[in-house]
Amino acid sequence: MSPLALSVALAASTAWALAARTSRWGSTPSAQRGRYPTLLAVAGGVVTAVFVLGPWIGAYAVGAGLVGLAVRRLVGDARHRQVRRHRQGAVIELCDALAAELHAGLPTRHAIAWACHDDPHWSVITTAARLDGDVGAALRTGAERPGARGLLAVAAAWDVSARSGAGLAGVLDRVAGALRDEQDASVEVAASLAPARATAKLLAGLPVFGLGLGASMGARPLDFLLGTGLGLCCLAMGVGLALGGVLWVERLADAAEI
Secondary structure, X not given: OOHHHHHHHHHHHHHHHHHOOOOHHHOOHHHHHOHHHHHHHHHHHHHHHHHHHOHHHHHHHHHHHHHHHHHHHHHHHHHHHHHHHHHHHHHHHHHHHHHHHHHOOOOHHHHHHHHHOOOHHHHHHHHHHHOOOOHHHHHHHXXXXXXXXXXXXXXXXXXXXXXXXXXXXXXXXXXXXXXXXHHHHHHHHHHHHHHHHHHHHHHHHHHHHHHHHXXXXXXXXXXXXXXXXXXXXXHHHHHHHHHHXXXXXXXXXXXXXX
């Protein structure tokens, strides 16, 4: 297999995995439509790099770029999970604060405006409460953020209370308790999945130690991998399988956290 064909094949498969929204917060129709332009753009960049830089240097540059994209994707997903968990806690704190204000006798709109004023993420809710707008719709809008799904229950309770005049504080206490139980379960699931994620990353990095061991024994593995067509094929397949394995484990783990 020529370096050009190898580079295009590796770029196509890896770009497909990187462009696919494998986590639950990105599976929107627009994101799915965005896979194909991303795939075509990466494949076009591969062909350009190979013809401009030459087959060998272009293949090395493409491989390094794909590794960088994969690492960036993994880091971005980890940060997204952290933001999602933080916002889950923020929703619980909002329920507790709003229930406390209502128990103290504050009117509902003043209570929710006071409970949300410290968090800029709930600015749309604060604005709706202060301008006598539709707080339920604002809560549902806030629930579209990753990790804020619990606001849907708060919005439903708010709408029922507004129509029937029923008390809202007791319902919010129960909603906060249910969300806290859900958060505890999510933490347990994440803790159970952490070893699998760590193992996948460890296995993906083990070949680097193998290269060091081979070099220490005088086998000169880099000369074979970077200086011959067969070695380049082996390097491309190894990198592709390692990245694919890590991304696949992340996909399974994200699906289990739903």
